Amino acid sequence: MSRLIVRSQVWSTMSRDVVVTSRTAPARPGAPTVWSLDGVHAEPRTVAAWMQRHRAEIADALHRSGALLIRGFPRVTAAEKYESVIAAAFPQLRDYVGGTSPRTRLHGRIMTATETPPAWSIPLHQEMAYTSNGPHRVAFLCLTPATRGGLSLLGDMAAALESIPRDCRDEFERRGLRLRRSLPSRSSMVSKAGIQKTWQEVFDTDDSRQVDDISRRRGWHATWLDDDWLQLTQERMPAVRRHPVTDRLVWHNQAHFFAPACMIEWAARDGRTQDEKELREALATRPESLDNVLFGDGAPVPPEQAVAIARSLATLEVGVRLEKGDLLLIDNILTAHGRSSFEGPRRILVALADEPGWTVA
Template sequence: MIAFEEIPPAGLHAPLVWRITRGQQADAATVRDWLAAQRHLYDTRLDQYGAVLIRGFAALHCATDFNTVLAAAGASLLDYVGGTSPRRTVCGRVMTATEVPADYSIPIHQEMSYTATPPERIAFFCVTPADAGGETTLADMREVTRRIDSGVLQRFRQKGGVQLRRNLPLPEHAALRPGVPKPWTEVFTTTERSVAESAAAMRGWATQWLDDGSLQLWQEVLPATRVHPRTGDDLWFNQLHIFSPIAALRWARNDGRHVLAERMEVALRDAPDRVDEVLHGDGTPIAAEDVLHVAEVLDACALPHAWQTGDVLMLDNLLAGHGRRQYSGPRSILAALIGARDGAAAPEAAGARNEVSA
């Protein structure tokens, strides 16, 4: 029999903890069945807290165990086509959390918030915590939204939301770009231009091939905020602070990645069409001060969560943002993207009928 105690968050953005007090040696199938039996409770807690950490199962070790436990989620796991972070598939649709180098931090963000149909939830599993650093940072997106200046929010609403423009290089050119750009062959899991074009068109994305073989991708115009389908919270939901060049420069400098920052400055001066950009939905530039304000709010709301082997962390992708601190030593965190749960509506974009082209 499995038993647990529920430990409320000690800090503003910390997860609710379910600490296992009996049944710590339960195998993955037993954990799956137990979690399925607790599903109504953890659904309720996720809507309330945005993050639930299950800690104390000693017999969960690998991607296969995690994949088994995820069957209790009651929804299909999603692929990562169109995603921006470097990842590897490990088992089924279980992936590495990210393969961004250890000297990068990762700002608080919501998974695939630059798409019209992002995952409802994201689950993480700790195989091996880092020797030092490597905490996953968490943020309450209700608090983030409250802290963003009302004038900034109003500008995004008046100007039709946001549009992400991405430049996806050929694999042989990726190392020459600032940041950690994904080649278009990896984004669309193909080496055929026509297949990539079709996959983009299915998502409503416009494409253009540049003379260096890179793919210029204009994703759909999306609102800057979205309404949670059950709580009704209208929440900041985009990655302006990651893809805007001025924010990328700030991020590199804060991490101490000064060589990369210099490369970004050169790229902005000499080849601005080869770097990613975020525009207002009406096509106008976003003011630098608005970009930096949002980045600063997200940084201020980030709280580090230290991993222990066997931890399972479930996040509501609208209510909770996540990121990562720099680290040293080996670190293995797995992730899975989870679609709308059985009987639940997918997240609806705030004002989508007015702001997003069909």
């Protein structure tokens, strides 16, 4: 990795100073720009003031490389402190209604990162790429690094666009995509193969009437099945999108993530033999209980296409180890993120944010 050492810069804030000790350029597409700081004594209010003052530089780094890793804020140790810090850089924090990953909301707009078990890896993906309401920024704070594994994975989605066969890309662009989700209730969640998230979690309510109302307003089709399951078909989305600032075209969908064949291959790759068995059984006997990705006209994406895309994206993974006090900021259009499996008490907080005035075509 090439390393560029710059003259230390000091910004006086409300208590201890924050000193930039080095800046490192990305070594390859998908890798983050890295700023190393001496912020070990900086209180959260000092960090927030520094972040606010350098919002333009942060945005510029994100638009150049898609991700920015800022090392050096170990005194930002709780959700409420993190909210004040990240809101200084990204004032328009937002909720996760409609999201697929299991999370816990801790304070305001701050949540845990995915609560999928440590034995699971997380494939590269752009947050909520299956909905028109996806965030523009994703921001992670590391409170406790994993003992082993647990790398944050990043991938350049402009490069992904070039790696996917042209005929496949053309078909996806022409037909568009829809995510169809099968969401159990709390009482029936144990019978769901794959990612287990209830409709109550997805919609942040126990009231099915509110679910119907939210679905209507967002253009989703909600069907209530037996045993209080919800089958939710979300809006038609483009497979390729254009960044509103950089004008770069990027691959922007999750066909590789939710197709049953990809879920099965994902479990096999992780060595989750019981999950793989349950997914295969569900696909054979209860396919309606599994999530799936459809073309815009309602036809399922062929399994071989989805698996080929998943394998292509896996070759783009760049691993980054987060240490205590590290902030990983991601442009959610340019860069996909994921996670390797891990051991130990890894604890990561996440915030999602929008940029005022952005329209992603």
